[in-house]
Amino acid sequence: MFSAEVLPVIFVGLMGLAVVVYAILDGYDLGVGILLPMNEAQESDRDTMIASIGPFWDANETWLVLAIGLLLIAFPAAHSLIMMHLYLPVAFMLIGLIMRGVAFDFRAKAAIDHKLAWDRAFKIGSILTAMMQGYMLGQYVVGFHTDLSSVLFSILSALGVTAAYAYIGACWLIMKTEENLQGYAIKWARMCGRITFAGVVLVSLVNPLVNPGVFDRWFTFPLVMFITLIPAMCFFAFIFNDILLARLPKHNDRHCWLPFIMVAGIFILCFSALAFSFFPYIVPGKMTIWSAASATESLSFILWGALIVVPVILSYTLFSYKVFYGKATELHYH
């Protein structure tokens, strides 16, 4: 039905979809964890913030399992190579994910005097996860080199991704909270937005410099005319959102959802730019999607299932967001 030429392209597309959905969805709930205020007086703010992601975090993390699963299923050779190079950051990220995932449930059930400790674990776990994902992104871009400048770049990338998650997390909170907490969220969003902007600019400058193939791809005439639309749109989205945030909150909480949509858009644009830089390489400069792909019959077998199941997943995910539409203040755990 599908040829050995086409299947890897379809699968890299599916994987890209899973990665970008993961970055947006788990991005906002990691961001909420990163932003958690730790002074004792703000316990009710913490309760509201965590309640806002309560019904979603578990399904959000499943997109990571899907993304890594698709890499494993469709491009096993690339999966092995990447995981081998990123052994320790992956281990630290997993520890972070474990800490925040369990803290979320323990905080609601532990003795009162342990609650703050679990909140702390939630925050530290979220930061650790975001930093490690950013570090891995940096390492991926520089081709897994571990010389000083590559590591420095990866650390900057770690800070950038952490800021980006905090940015989308803050915008999620603007949509899901009210009054004082919403006020904080607007401030957080402006600050994190600017840091994220700096990070995106930096990665965009370094990427073509360290990867000659990427430079050629971006600065070849006449494609350059068309493709510079991506960074241009991204730039305007940042500026527009910054101006919008300065005007929030508006009367009747109008446009409280708009910053979140803008940041989701920024995430999609940044990811498209990265994908455009590297396609058809799955490991930059080393391995293409065709050389890393699994057997055709295995890819067809899973594709048919995916074509049926993914729309079902998307529809019940939308149903879930519809059920929990509105402010998080009235969300209680039962």
Place this chain on the structure above:
Amino acid sequence: MLDTLMLSRMQFAVNISFHILFPTITIALCWFVFFFKLRFDQTKNPIWMRAYRFWVKVLALTFALGVVSGITMSFQFGTNWPGYMETVGNIAGPLLGYEVLTAFFLEATFLGIMLFGIHRVPSKVHTFAALMVALGTTLSAFWILALDSWMQTPAGYELRDGVVHAIDWWAVIFNPSFPYRLAHMLVASGLTASFLVAGLSAYRMLQGDTKQAPKLALKAALIVAAILAPTQAFLGDLHGLNTLEHQPQKVAAMEGVWHTETGAPLLLFAVPDEKNKTNHFEIGLPNMASLILTHDMNGEIKGLNEFENNHPPVAPVFYGFRVMVGLGVLMWATAWFAFYQLSKQKTLPKRTLRWIHWMTFSGWFATLAGWYVTEIGRQPWLATGILKTIDAVTPVAPANVGLSLTLYIVVYVFLLAAYVHTLHLMARRSSLVEEFEPSLAGPHAVHHTGAA
């Protein structure tokens, strides 16, 4: 100094042992919780709602631990066992993929609705969400056991240039040991969850909780356990016969048979001696192993001598099997005895309650012991006859694996202690909660009040 192979094996064992504890509970606890909610819908009796409320919280906590430790599992293949996916990825990939697609999203999304949506969706939709969660966890067991069984008894494939290619997906999924292993594991989950429900309910009653909900949950759990325990013995026997047919070296290790013999005794206890290929301190029932395995007193059982350099280490398999069977018998006896007492006297004496509380986590130990038997029993193969464990391991430096392993052990020991502690804390706290929700049962139903 330990090498990367040994450290990676230990890390995989630590990760998967920790992980399996939680799905073993949730797979069946989901059905318990669904049952409580369904009974509430049918009877409108608020006691069912109380039982639901308490156990759904236990489910949420257990589920969270299962999810995070499961994410770790999904990375293990690439970080520590690259040779695994390179050789059998064409089979393992799609099976894992179907688990994510059909099970993980289903259970995760509907769990959100189940936990937070009870006042936001109609009761029927909420019950449907509970059903979807239960279905999701069971489907997840289906796919992962299909893969594990395929590694034990591969079928429906061919090798091209040393790489496995699927030729018949039906044969891959329904490979020879799959139906037995799936049934055995689902029933193991049922037993583990019913002893957890019974144990914590008994604990609540011992703490002086005189409400109806723990009594009801205890009774339901004991009935389930009393039915499942003998069922498990029957399924285990079938599974053993299936193993004898397809992996005789595993059975030889389980029974401690070093040399092929007829009329082999059933060893209740022994100390296997790998070096001298014999057992010490044997206590056995004459001819019984032959009778059980071949249904003939003088049947022949192949010994480990027929599988030179191709059989698993004997001691862990031999002991693991005895721990599993011993605990299974103990659980069976406990369930029947308690059920008998309950039907005679309507209430259980303190001594029995205390014993049931002691047995709260017995299912964990039995399940782990069983998994050690079957997975260590698969060695030296990773996928029987296709790939040896030693050929799949990563070239990552041992220091890195040592570091990650140490971190995992520290985190897991801490989390396990926190989990057991928190379950008991929740049980103690629930005795302070009102028996009935005034909003659900009307103002006159409140006959036991306390701090909410």
